[in-house]
Amino acid sequence: MAGSDALHIDLGNRPAVRNFELHRHELMARRRRDSAIFFLALAIGLAVSLNVAQLFPERLLTGLPKVGDYIYATLPHLRPDVLFENSKTEGSLAYWYFNLPKYLRLLAETLNMALIGTALGATGALVMCFPASRNLVRSTWIYAGTRRLMEVCRAIPEIIYAILFVYTFGIGPLAGVLALAIHTAGALGKLFSEVNENVATGPIEGVRGAGGSWLQEMRYGVFPQVLPNFLSYTLLRFEINVRSSSILGFVGAGGIGQELYYVISFNFYEEVSAIVLMVILTVTAIDLLSAKLRAMATGEEHML
Amino acid sequence: MSSLTIDDVRARHPEPFRQASRRLQIQVGAVAACLAYGLFCAWLFDVSWQRLTAGLGRIGVVFGQMLVWKDFWSWDFEGIFLGLGQSLAMAFLGTIMASLVALPLAFLAARTVVRPALPRHVIRRLFDMLRGIDQLIWALVFVRALGLGPLSGLLAIFTSDIGTLGKLYSEALENVDRKQVEGVRATGASRMQVYRFGFLPQIFPVFLSQTLYYIESNTRSATVLGVVGAGGIGLQLSERMKVQYWDQAAFIMLLILLTVSLVDQASALIRRRFIGGPSR
Numbered sequence: 001m002a003g004s005d006a007l008h009i010d011l012g013n014r015p016a017v018r019n020f021e022l023h024r025h026e027l028m029a030r031r032r033r034d035s036a037i038f039f040l041a042l043a044i045g046l047a048v049s050l051n052v053a054q055l056f057p058e059r060l061l062t063g064l065p066k067v068g069d070y071i072y073a074t075l076p077h078l079r080p081d082v083l084f085e086n087s088k089t090e091g092s093l094a095y096w097y098f099n100l101p102k103y104l105r106l107l108a109e110t111l112n113m114a115l116i117g118t119a120l121g122a123t124g125a126l127v128m129c130f131p132a133s134r135n136l137v138r139s140t141w142i143y144a145g146t147r148r149l150m151e152v153c154r155a156i157p158e159i160i161y162a163i164l165f166v167y168t169f170g171i172g173p174l175a176g177v178l179a180l181a182i183h184t185a186g187a188l189g190k191l192f193s194e195v196n197e198n199v200a201t202g203p204i205e206g207v208r209g210a211g212g213s214w215l216q217e218m219r220y221g222v223f224p225q226v227l228p229n230f231l232s233y234t235l236l237r238f239e240i241n242v243r244s245s246s247i248l249g250f251v252g253a254g255g256i257g258q259e260l261y262y263v264i265s266f267n268f269y270e271e272v273s274a275i276v277l278m279v280i281l282t283v284t285a286i287d288l289l290s291a292k293l294r295a296m297a298t299g300e301e302h303m304l
Numbered sequence: 305m306s307s308l309t310i311d312d313v314r315a316r317h318p319e320p321f322r323q324a325s326r327r328l329q330i331q332v333g334a335v336a337a338c339l340a341y342g343l344f345c346a347w348l349f350d351v352s353w354q355r356l357t358a359g360l361g362r363i364g365v366v367f368g369q370m371l372v373w374k375d376f377w378s379w380d381f382e383g384i385f386l387g388l389g390q391s392l393a394m395a396f397l398g399t400i401m402a403s404l405v406a407l408p409l410a411f412l413a414a415r416t417v418v419r420p421a422l423p424r425h426v427i428r429r430l431f432d433m434l435r436g437i438d439q440l441i442w443a444l445v446f447v448r449a450l451g452l453g454p455l456s457g458l459l460a461i462f463t464s465d466i467g468t469l470g471k472l473y474s475e476a477l478e479n480v481d482r483k484q485v486e487g488v489r490a491t492g493a494s495r496m497q498v499y500r501f502g503f504l505p506q507i508f509p510v511f512l513s514q515t516l517y518y519i520e521s522n523t524r525s526a527t528v529l530g531v532v533g534a535g536g537i538g539l540q541l542s543e544r545m546k547v548q549y550w551d552q553a554a555f556i557m558l559l560i561l562l563t564v565s566l567v568d569q570a571s572a573l574i575r576r577r578f579i580g581g582p583s584r
Binding site: 071 | 338342345348349350351355356359360362363366386389390392393394396397400433436437438440441444445446448449450453454455457458459524525527528531532535541542545546548557561564574577
């Protein structure tokens with residue numbers, strides 16, 4: 001009987017309950033207000049954007065079929081009966097890929113650009129990352145200066161650097177390599193210095209105690225600890241750079257992008273799909289390979 | 305014992321020393337091979353000392369011109385700020401549209417939702433294909449099909465982001481907590497209700513924060529889509545770089561850096577307030 005009496009007590013009159021209810025109402029009201037602001041801002045943003053980007057339904061409706069037609073036109077018109085004939089027969093694989101030697105040469109150039117660009121960029125990042133680590137330098141000026149330099153390097157996209165270098169160094173892969181290297185130095189330098197900032201201080205103090213210079217502290221105290229992470233980040237960046245180097249040719253900075261831009265501009269439809277397919281396959285293959293290598297690089301970390 | 309020199313130790317224990325020198329040889333060999341390959345590539349890329357010094361000299365000239373802003377008040381500010389607005393609009397709309405399309409597709413691509421393998425694999429390969437083609441290539445394709453302008457850039461962002469966001473969402477859907485789904489099912493809910501109350505609340509935070517993150521990241525890429533004619537500030541920038549108006553190009557670059565950092569800060573604010581905030 002006592003239990004059912006307790007149920008009839010007016011809970012609302014208890015101060016604790018009243019406080020709770022009050023607080024809950026406040027929270028709910030605040031949440032409703034936040035949502036209202038959020039959706040209002042979203043609606044305004046959408047309305048403005050729709051007008052600025054000229055996304056009007058009739059443009060979209062007339063445009064989208066054209067996109068479908070275009071993509072359909074780029075697909076190869078293969079015929080199963082003559083699939084393995086020579087490159088003179090329309091409808092065969094060899095006809096579709098008649099330019100294969102040229103594509104392969106350009107793909108190799110693209111990969112080389114990515115490789116050299118990543119190597120140069122990682123070297124630059126390696127030089128910059130030690131002075132850009134809070135815990136490794138005493139001078140605020142050196143620290144802040146290196147950080148700002150790295151920010152400028154990575155804030156500007158590769159393709160903008162590529163336009164600049166195509167003007168200054170001439171058309172060709174050199175401009176692309178330099179563009180990749182500068183952007184990579186900035187992006188990797190930031191990641192490297194973040195790794196440095198989490199390093200154990202014991203080895204550094206040990207080297208300092210043995211009379212090592214600052215460079216020796218970095219080489220023997222810090223570097224062995226961070227090497228696996230550096231390798232892994234560099235490989236990840238290599239994957240990204242393979243993707244980027246395939247489009248740098250759009251502005252004349254070498255690689256397969258130049259050919260792709262050419263065949264798209266001159267409406268060589270089937271060649272568009274041939275090149276795009278090769279780029280996708282290459283990028284996927286590099287991703288898989290690099291994932292394996294990265295697993296190996298960080299696997300060493302567990303053994304150390 | 306105390307008068308042992310390194311040579312004595314080497315004579316007594318040759319094996320460890322041999323190992324060390326062998327390792328050194330391998331390292332030197334590897335570095336030499338890398339350098340040789342680098343030199344080979346330099347030859348391949350037609351790099352010469354003359355070309356490098358000439359290029360560096362020209363970069364010096366360009367930097368000098370970037371610092372002196374001639375006839376500042378006669379610049380086409382309307383075009384520049386319209387371009388900037390177009391870039392922002394392309395990123396914003398493109399990402400939101402892509403996330404709205406990617407969400408239902410992600411349900412079809414998640415193993416936890418759709419049992420039969422065939423439709424799932426078809427959608428997954430579609431995501432891979434959309435994602436595997438670079439945004440700039442999509443932009444070029446849309447420019448060829450639809451003509452110059454921001455609509456092409458918007459669709460390029462939309463298309464490639466369906467692939468990226470679809471993959472992320474479907475992975476999130478595969479990692480949902482089974483208990484909540486089973487709980488909703490046990491109440492006798494219909495299939496749609498299971499999706500709505502069992503799955504959606506669990507991936508909603510992922511949905512919001514990824515959409516926000518991609519708006520941020522697409523703002524960066526929307527600034528370069530104009531290089532191939534897909535509208536936005538990139539068009540303004542690349543046109544000025546082509547005719548060597550380096551002072552105006554420098555001004556636009558500064559403007560882009562400022563805008564990107566403002567968008568980053570706004571997104572951090574929204575994230576704190578609406579997604580990870582205390583009101584949730």
